[in-house]
Amino acid sequence: xxxxxxxxxxxxxxxxxxxxxxxxxxxxxxxxxxxxGDPQSWSAPAGYPAQELRTAMERAELTLYIHAPYVINxxxxxxxxxxxxxxxxxxxxxxxxxxGAAGVVVxxxxxxxxxxxxxxYANWAKALTEVSALNLSTPLLIxxxxxxxxxxxxxxxxxxxLWKVIAEFDTGFCLDTCHAHAGGLNMETLVxxxxxxxxxxxxxxxxxxxxxxxSGRDRHANFGQGLLPGExxxxxxxxSGAPAxxxxxxxNEDQAKDISFLKNVLAGMV
Numbered sequence: 630x631x632x633x634x635x636x637x638x639x640x641x642x643x644x645x646x647x648x649x650x651x652x653x654x655x656x657x658x659x660x661x662x663x664x665x666g667d668p669q670s671w672s673a674p675a676g677y678p679a680q681e682l683r684t685a686m687e688r689a690e691l692t693l694y695i696h697a698p699y700v701i702n703x704x705x706x707x708x709x710x711x712x713x714x715x716x717x718x719x720x721x722x723x724x725x726x727x728x729g730a731a732g733v734v735v736x737x738x739x740x741x742x743x744x745x746x747x748x749x750y751a752n753w754a755k756a757l758t759e760v761s762a763l764n765l766s767t768p769l770l771i772x773x774x775x776x777x778x779x780x781x782x783x784x785x786x787x788x789x790x791l792w793k794v795i796a797e798f799d800t801g802f803c804l805d806t807c808h809a810h811a812g813g814l815n816m817e818t819l820v821x822x823x824x825x826x827x828x829x830x831x832x833x834x835x836x837x838x839x840x841x842x843x844s845g846r847d848r849h850a851n852f853g854q855g856l857l858p859g860e861x862x863x864x865x866x867x868x869s870g871a872p873a874x875x876x877x878x879x880x881n882e883d884q885a886k887d888i889s890f891l892k893n894v895l896a897g898m899v
Contacts, residue, residue: 636660636692636872637835637891639884646685653691655881657888660692662734662874665724668699671713673720679727686729694832694874695725697735703756704738704749704781714738715756719763726765731872732831734770734803737782737791749781750794757798770801770831773823775811776845783812789826801831806865807850807876808834810857813843820868835862835873835891851877852890859887863894 638660643649653661666674686693698721701714718735725733740749760769771791773782782788802823809819823830837850838857852859866873877887 635866635870635891635895637866637888638662638692638694638872638874639888640696640874640876646682650685650689650691652881653689656884657892658691658884660694660731660872660874661686662694662696662876664696664698665721666698668696670698671700671717673717677724679724683727683729692872693728693730695721695728695730695733697721697733699736701735702738704740704752706741706744706748706752711752715759718756718769719759722760722763722765722767722769726763726767730767732768732770732801732803734772734832734834736772737774737780737788739774739777739779739781742779744779746779746781746787746790749779750791753781753791754794754798757795757800761798768799768801768831770803772803772805772834773808773812773814775805775808775847783808785814785822785826788823792826802827802829803832803834804830804865804869804871805834805836805876806862807836807838807857808847810838810842811840811844811846811848813845816842816857816861816865820865830869830871833866833869833871833873835866835875835887836877837862849877851879851883852887859890860894863891863898866891867895867898 636659638658640662641652703714837855839848839850839855840846
């Protein structure tokens, strides 16, 4: 059976919701991914206009994804990081749900040196208990990461152990192609490998990579300009059957070319 046409969007930032919509039109994006504030800050923006965002996205017929701040690390044993991480994640989830987002993406995080990975998995379960208690319709999507030997979601065995611990929660998965390439995963069997663990891929971050496989470096590249062929990314997107967000560098014109590339390659697949 032929798959439906994939929704492909872009990670965008703008001064206003109208600006975001204009950029989406310029790139040909059918979905957008945004941060609610500074991704490197612990400060949650007070009084975020979630209803205005929902109205703007519905008017423009755009699917919305929210990326949680990069500083969040619910896996760590460091109380000064873990506790505010849970608080900020909860805030992000509530705003995202109010805005009608299709998902909240958060990195898998890592444990500190000397701690066993099992502690990180257990801390994830505690964080998800709090998220579940919010009873929100918007799913949380854990994203695989590119580097770090103490990461919760870089290697397949770590992802598998994490999913064993959080199996009772309805947690989604965001597959980043650059991260998978940099993390040393097998790109030929990637979708099947992830599906065998999580049972789902809710979103693909469709990115090229500036670095060689297994480098551990998270440096995205436009298609045709890096060391991860765009055709491989398109195949992964096709096999997953999931929506995609590109997080490639450059201008809206550069992103438009990347989206067009993916659509053209996907059009030739059955």
